[in-house]
Amino acid sequence: MSNPLLSVRDLHTTFDTDDGTVRAVDGVSFDVDAGETVCLVGESGSGKTVACESITKLIPTPPGEIAAGEVRFDGEDLTSLPDKQLTEYRGGRIGHVFQNPQGALDPVYTVGDQLVEAIRLHRDVPKSAARERAHSLLDRVGIGDVEDRIDDYPHQFSGGMKQRVVVAMALACDPDLLIADEPTTALDVTIQAQVLRLLDELQDERGMAMLFVTHDLGVVAEIADRVVVMYAGKVMETGDVYQVFENPSHPYTKALLECLPGRGRALETIGGTLPDPTDPPDGCRFHPRCPHAVPACEDGDQPAFEDVGGSHQASCVLYGADYDEPELAEANDD
Amino acid sequence: MPSTEQQSPLFTRIDWRDQSASLLDVRPRTAGLVLALAAVAVTFVYNHQVATTALVGTWDLRRMDWLLFVACILLVRYGVVPLVANWERSSGTVREFLRRPAGLLSLAWILGFAVLGLVGPELIGMPRVDFYADYQPPVFTTSHVTNIANVECVGPVTDAGCHGTWQYPLGTTSTGENVVNIVMYGAHIALKLSITAAMIMVVVATAVGTTAGYFGGWVDDVLMRYVDFQQTIPAIVVYIIVATMYLGKGLFTLALVFGLLNWGGIARLVRSETLERRESGYVRAARSAGASDLHVLRRHIIPNSAATVITAATRQIPLLILAQVLLAYLNLSDVRLRSLGEILNRALPPLGVGWWVVASITVFLVGTVLAFNVFGDTARDVLDPKEVA
Numbered sequence: 001m002s003n004p005l006l007s008v009r010d011l012h013t014t015f016d017t018d019d020g021t022v023r024a025v026d027g028v029s030f031d032v033d034a035g036e037t038v039c040l041v042g043e044s045g046s047g048k049t050v051a052c053e054s055i056t057k058l059i060p061t062p063p064g065e066i067a068a069g070e071v072r073f074d075g076e077d078l079t080s081l082p083d084k085q086l087t088e089y090r091g092g093r094i095g096h097v098f099q100n101p102q103g104a105l106d107p108v109y110t111v112g113d114q115l116v117e118a119i120r121l122h123r124d125v126p127k128s129a130a131r132e133r134a135h136s137l138l139d140r141v142g143i144g145d146v147e148d149r150i151d152d153y154p155h156q157f158s159g160g161m162k163q164r165v166v167v168a169m170a171l172a173c174d175p176d177l178l179i180a181d182e183p184t185t186a187l188d189v190t191i192q193a194q195v196l197r198l199l200d201e202l203q204d205e206r207g208m209a210m211l212f213v214t215h216d217l218g219v220v221a222e223i224a225d226r227v228v229v230m231y232a233g234k235v236m237e238t239g240d241v242y243q244v245f246e247n248p249s250h251p252y253t254k255a256l257l258e259c260l261p262g263r264g265r266a267l268e269t270i271g272g273t274l275p276d277p278t279d280p281p282d283g284c285r286f287h288p289r290c291p292h293a294v295p296a297c298e299d300g301d302q303p304a305f306e307d308v309g310g311s312h313q314a315s316c317v318l319y320g321a322d323y324d325e326p327e328l329a330e331a332n333d334d
Numbered sequence: 335m336p337s338t339e340q341q342s343p344l345f346t347r348i349d350w351r352d353q354s355a356s357l358l359d360v361r362p363r364t365a366g367l368v369l370a371l372a373a374v375a376v377t378f379v380y381n382h383q384v385a386t387t388a389l390v391g392t393w394d395l396r397r398m399d400w401l402l403f404v405a406c407i408l409l410v411r412y413g414v415v416p417l418v419a420n421w422e423r424s425s426g427t428v429r430e431f432l433r434r435p436a437g438l439l440s441l442a443w444i445l446g447f448a449v450l451g452l453v454g455p456e457l458i459g460m461p462r463v464d465f466y467a468d469y470q471p472p473v474f475t476t477s478h479v480t481n482i483a484n485v486e487c488v489g490p491v492t493d494a495g496c497h498g499t500w501q502y503p504l505g506t507t508s509t510g511e512n513v514v515n516i517v518m519y520g521a522h523i524a525l526k527l528s529i530t531a532a533m534i535m536v537v538v539a540t541a542v543g544t545t546a547g548y549f550g551g552w553v554d555d556v557l558m559r560y561v562d563f564q565q566t567i568p569a570i571v572v573y574i575i576v577a578t579m580y581l582g583k584g585l586f587t588l589a590l591v592f593g594l595l596n597w598g599g600i601a602r603l604v605r606s607e608t609l610e611r612r613e614s615g616y617v618r619a620a621r622s623a624g625a626s627d628l629h630v631l632r633r634h635i636i637p638n639s640a641a642t643v644i645t646a647a648t649r650q651i652p653l654l655i656l657a658q659v660l661l662a663y664l665n666l667s668d669v670r671l672r673s674l675g676e677i678l679n680r681a682l683p684p685l686g687v688g689w690w691v692v693a694s695i696t697v698f699l700v701g702t703v704l705a706f707n708v709f710g711d712t713a714r715d716v717l718d719p720k721e722v723a
Contacts, residue, residue: 058622087624096622103615108637117633118623153423169623 003075004031005209006055006177011069013047013054020278024050026233027069027302032177037203037210039220039241041256042230045274048213051230052179055211056090057083074176092122095170099182101163105154111138111165112150118172137168141198160191164198171202178203181213196222217260221245226311229253232275232285234302239312249314252286284316292318363419367411374403398586402526405533430716437712443705451525454518461519461672464510472505472513472690473498505690507681513694520674520698524655527589531654532647534593535600540643542597543604544635548612548627558605561598569595570657574666583668588661592654600646607639641717648710652703659699674699 013025025047032038040048053059055071056078071078078089090096098104105114115134116127123130131150138146141164154162163183170178180199184192200223203210214220220227224241229252237250248254258268272289275281281288287297296317297303306319378400417424431437470488471477476495487496498505504513546557573591581587611617611634620630661667662675669676674695681691 056622058618084626087626089624090622091624096619098615098618098622100615104619106616106620106634106638108634117620117625121624121629166619169619172623 005034005036005074006032006211007070007072008051008055009070009072011051011054011071012067013050013059014065014067015059016063016065017278022277023233023280024064024277025054026280028230028233028235030228030235030238032209032211034176034209035203035207037212037223037225039224039227040211040213040230041215041217041220041227043215043256043270043274045232045277046230047233048215048230049181052096052181052211052213055179056094056096057086058090058096088122091118091170091175092173093176095173095175095178097163097166097170097178097180097183100186101159101166102186104166105157105162107154110151110153111157115165115169115172118169122173133172134168137172138165140202141165141168141171142194143168160187160195163187163191163195167195167198167202171206174206175208177209177211179211179213182215183212184219185214185216192219199223217256229256232280233277234285235315236286237312237314237316238305239308240310243309243312247309247312249308249312249319250286250316251290251292251318253314255289255291294318363411363415366415367407370407370411371404374400374407396584396586398526398530398584398589401530401586401589405530408533408537409529427716431712434712434715436708437716440705440708440712443701444709447521447702447705448525450518451521451523455515455522458515458518461507461511461515464506466510467502467506468508468510469496469688470502470506470510471496471498471688472694473500473503475505475690477688504694505688507677507691508688511677513691516672516674516677516691517694517698519672520659520677520695521702523585523658523671523673524702527585527654527658528651530585530589531593531596532651534589535597535650536643536647538594539597539600539604539646540636540639543601544608544631544639546601547605547608548631548635550609554605558602561601564595565598567595570661573661577666583666585658585668585671588658588667592657596650596653600643600650603642603646604639607642608635611635611638641714645710645714645717648706648713652706655702656699 008031009029011025011028012023015022015024028047028051030038030040040051042048050059050064054066055073057066059066066079069079073089073094078086081089105111109117112131112134115137116130119125119130119133120127125133135146135150138150143149143161143164149157154165157165163186167183178199183199184195187195196219199210199212202208210223212219212223220241227237227239227241227244228235229237229244229250231252236252237244237248239249244253245257248257252270255268255270259270270289275285275288281298283296283298283300284290284293284303287293290297294317303315303317303320305313305315308314308319377395381395417428431441466486467488469477475498476492477498478495488501489497489499491497502512502514504517506512507516542557542561546554569592572595573588576591577583577587581590617630617634620634625633658667658673659675659678662671662673663679665676665679667673667675678692678695681688681695
């Protein structure tokens, strides 16, 4: 695993607003290996989407800006590439699926035309060949009766069907990495499961890597190989999905898991709200809401990552050398 | 590029390397557009270099006609062709439009106006002066002006009143011009002017509005501040200066000046439309699929802003028609044009005698202005996707 497909290092993405500079992503690092599924988890506003869109610089600039950091994809630093070369990565090697399928298809064109367009952006092929390809893509993502439906307009499709078309578009040029930004959030539960299964199958089939953004821990448990927990623009904890779920180490991750319904208890919530993104607190970003906060949490920058077993790391002072095991164990007993 | 070996057998296997788009793989409509524009350009050069006095026989083209040709080609390419090519999709909109009585009526009037303006003058010719047939009243009416003016009545005379005839259904002017010819020729002028000036406005407004909205930042600031500045320039004054000093008082000057100075409002609408579309899912999806800015603008932003542009342009057309009549009324237009304004000037008191000349022209102008406004309103109701939900 020395050479991951995607390696994000110390990424800072900021937005200039009238209220000051919003540090939406503030020093985030994570890796995605070829063929692997990594889930970005966190509550709304924690910077998951911005982190994803920073990878291929889809964030609107201005006001957005990638202030610092490095995004290495297959050895190439995408943050320093000119726009013209970036467009070859977008869609060509990195596919995107967005949250809301309702708006993701242009109402003016048929779905077939839009797929052909997506293919021809990257492949120098005649329309007939692109259409043949579009046909097989639609067939694969589960649009029945493709011959009839390929010339239909988006408004003639249901939400779930639209998301399937969007997935087909993202896969049109065989990307090595699929970035799926809450692809199931806008769908109803039964359709969610279908789309998840489809993504899972497609990933197995083509051996592509997937960066999956969600706030739904149930979905994470279902599909992830590894988990990156984000809070207020920082990574709180990363690790193998089993490690994170069985041994959640950062108090924030624990709190998130507590919030899952169906554990025979009253629904828990995390008290307080996300910190002001223009003026985040010193120390650990989570300390104002953390039940285990100690004075050391309030100083300096976000604590360094501490190993809590294997590749499992947490950014919490309680795992530092200054704190002994009993406290940790006590924290884990909750 | 990813290797095709990774592809699963579930997908139809396409060897990308064997297939490559040929240069001939352009859409027929693009080819048609290029050919038509090239034909106009070649004829233009031929007309100016070789056949300088007349193009064919005695028939010659003037600069207004060239402008009109280009405008018509653009209108066909970006208006008629998409409407017909996507008939499956557009027929619904058209049917929705025709279901509204106001829409149906306005469309009928505009079509009538367009057909009369196009073929009318060719069929029955320009208004001709005829001193043996002046002051004739319209059919079914009687006039006593013949007594005063000492002219002969073409129709029967009873009780010293001259009866109108079918020879001059709308009567004649004080110089014996048939009012039917006058109105048709007025429609012809209005049509030429509307098509050319509207096309100039649409092209410039779309280019400026989408650029400002899509790129934002200082580009937006500069372009929109320029629009603010341009809105303070009265087109009529500029027309008077340019027409009297440089280009002459013809339709060409009018179309050019009004077309180039009146697009600001449309550009603003297009800009706000673009701002909204830019954040839409399909633009984000297209960008994430590797589309360039130009591609996004051409394929997604402009087609989706078309409804706004069409509506806004139809609202400018009546203003143009009235401005032309007004300028002609004030003798600020070429008299050879035989514009309705100039006829009105002579037909109103103290020069005018018969009421029918003014009446016919007024009915035509009011009807046309109303038709375009109602058409624009109905088109907005039908086309606006926000109201369709």
